[in-house]
Amino acid sequence: MKKKTILEKGSKVFFLLCSLFSIGAVLFICYFIFANAIPAIQQIGLWEFLSGSSWQPNNTPQEFGIFNMIVGSIYVTAGAILIGVPIGLLGAVYLAKFCPKRIYPVLKQAVSLLAGIPSIIYGFFGMMVIVPFILENFEGNGNSVLAASIVLGIMILPTIISISETSLRAVPKSYEEGALALGATREESAFKVILPAAKSGVVTSIVLGIGRAIGETMAVVMVAGNSNILPSSIFKSVRTLTANIVLEMSYASGLHYDALIATGAVLFVFILLLNMALGLLTSKKRA
Amino acid sequence: MKKLLSLATLFILAVSILAGCSGGDSTTGSGAAGGSATAGSFDSTKEITVISREASSGTRGAFDELMGLIEKSGESEVNKLFSEAVIASSTDEVPAKVEVDKYAIGYTSIGAVNDSVKALKVDGVAATEENVKNGTYKVSRPFIIASKGEASEIAADFIKYITSTQGQEVVASEGYVTIDDAKEYTAPSAALSGKLTLSGSTSTEKVIEKLREEYVKLNPGVNIEVTYNGSGAGIKDAQDGKSELALSSRELKEEEKAALTPTVFANDGIAVIVNKDNTMDELTTEQIKKIFTGEARTWDKV
Numbered sequence: 001m002k003k004k005t006i007l008e009k010g011s012k013v014f015f016l017l018c019s020l021f022s023i024g025a026v027l028f029i030c031y032f033i034f035a036n037a038i039p040a041i042q043q044i045g046l047w048e049f050l051s052g053s054s055w056q057p058n059n060t061p062q063e064f065g066i067f068n069m070i071v072g073s074i075y076v077t078a079g080a081i082l083i084g085v086p087i088g089l090l091g092a093v094y095l096a097k098f099c100p101k102r103i104y105p106v107l108k109q110a111v112s113l114l115a116g117i118p119s120i121i122y123g124f125f126g127m128m129v130i131v132p133f134i135l136e137n138f139e140g141n142g143n144s145v146l147a148a149s150i151v152l153g154i155m156i157l158p159t160i161i162s163i164s165e166t167s168l169r170a171v172p173k174s175y176e177e178g179a180l181a182l183g184a185t186r187e188e189s190a191f192k193v194i195l196p197a198a199k200s201g202v203v204t205s206i207v208l209g210i211g212r213a214i215g216e217t218m219a220v221v222m223v224a225g226n227s228n229i230l231p232s233s234i235f236k237s238v239r240t241l242t243a244n245i246v247l248e249m250s251y252a253s254g255l256h257y258d259a260l261i262a263t264g265a266v267l268f269v270f271i272l273l274l275n276m277a278l279g280l281l282t283s284k285k286r287a
Numbered sequence: 288m289k290k291l292l293s294l295a296t297l298f299i300l301a302v303s304i305l306a307g308c309s310g311g312d313s314t315t316g317s318g319a320a321g322g323s324a325t326a327g328s329f330d331s332t333k334e335i336t337v338i339s340r341e342a343s344s345g346t347r348g349a350f351d352e353l354m355g356l357i358e359k360s361g362e363s364e365v366n367k368l369f370s371e372a373v374i375a376s377s378t379d380e381v382p383a384k385v386e387v388d389k390y391a392i393g394y395t396s397i398g399a400v401n402d403s404v405k406a407l408k409v410d411g412v413a414a415t416e417e418n419v420k421n422g423t424y425k426v427s428r429p430f431i432i433a434s435k436g437e438a439s440e441i442a443a444d445f446i447k448y449i450t451s452t453q454g455q456e457v458v459a460s461e462g463y464v465t466i467d468d469a470k471e472y473t474a475p476s477a478a479l480s481g482k483l484t485l486s487g488s489t490s491t492e493k494v495i496e497k498l499r500e501e502y503v504k505l506n507p508g509v510n511i512e513v514t515y516n517g518s519g520a521g522i523k524d525a526q527d528g529k530s531e532l533a534l535s536s537r538e539l540k541e542e543e544k545a546a547l548t549p550t551v552f553a554n555d556g557i558a559v560i561v562n563k564d565n566t567m568d569e570l571t572t573e574q575i576k577k578i579f580t581g582e583a584r585t586w587d588k589v
Contacts, residue, residue: 055342056365056366057342058342058348059363059364059365059366060362060363060364061363127380127383127387131384132387135387135388140334141336141373141388141391142388143336143373222376222380225374226374226376227370227371227372236371246376247341247374247376248341248342250489250516251341251344251345251489251519251520253516253517253519253520253523
């Protein structure tokens, strides 16, 4: 008896430690990023840092402005959402409601494989296929907002499809049966009844997709062109926040290094805002 | 049933991968064919795709310096690279991007040039290792190892090794240009032992790693630690005494020379590369500067 309570208490503490570890990791990362970023931002000036459009670490005096990159990250992510969300959502509806049982495992397998492909492979695919395609058929040199958006749009598909599908399947069968009994077609029941009922899961999948897109690095670096300009069209080159960090981190020292960490801090704030938005959206649903 | 089907899926995917492999030749083939079919139609009024490297790359530092892309006036230094230039993140990414874009121009280490792109003559001189060595091809940079003041016994011996005939053989085998009058190296009769710290240029990593390996074979008592953190950081480390020797892939600046004693141990040419369909065969330094500053935006304006 006593042995059992000790074991129970012990495992309780153990599980507590496990959950504390992940919280500790988040806090530690937070501390590390902001402890390095804040002095750098103070030195550069918050306004100059956020609104400056010139990033010239090798000039004297050095210039660190990330405005173009903030806009670039937003453009590329928005493009990925425009491409990935409709395809992913319709795919999820098909998988959950219309897919014949025989094809289902095939499609499911393919989607999970898509999730398992390393991002550098996506980047390579983008560089050798999508970039030349845009170059041949549209204007510009192919390294562009569009190329990055397409690659990211494909990369967020598995996230959107699998989470949306799960939430569509979680809608009670009675909703669909009710709709059908009232004379709705299967399409009507899927899009007008089940999809709205699964809204919170769908929104979650989109927000997680945005998170993935905004944080993606390697694949973007290889196809976006990385020029520090404010892209005037989707065929122009663009540099994202993540690209800026990964391009220069290995060489940087001094203020340049700290400015790159500050770039990371801005990205971190973006992700925090996204998560907060997600929390608000889903909690409203529950209440 | 389900299991069978997912196995079947995997099988189909595997087959498609194989098909992709065998199709690989044909796709690159068709890419090249697509290129050659339109080879005659290299349209020189089209915009040039300028491909450069990230700001802190050693190759870019040397290239910008040699092409006069850095404008100095008094205290200030401004980089004039065309703002819409595509930034590639590694030495090998530049030829990969030039290969697929007919109107692209980029630059990379001579060692990284392959058959899929065309290296231009610069000021009439072909980008070859011989021309770098005899000094006629100007777009090159030295690999430098530098010590603060008098080098320690081990440091001096290591420098002696990498500039020796044996060391230079390694340099040549890695595809870099050797230096002249190298002498035979013999390990000191009293075996050396201790630690040697180096830091600096990432461009020198390939050759330094190989040199270190060979040196330690001859002097088993020596332990060499290298940090590849970029030329600038390495030079600073050596000045501050954080490391004994600095590795640099560019010439030392005047103020750096005051503190450090540099030794050149290899040279590396930087090739200016364009797509194979490009009708240009050579450019002058002045033309290259015009392209990379964005002054000339199309090939016919060069």
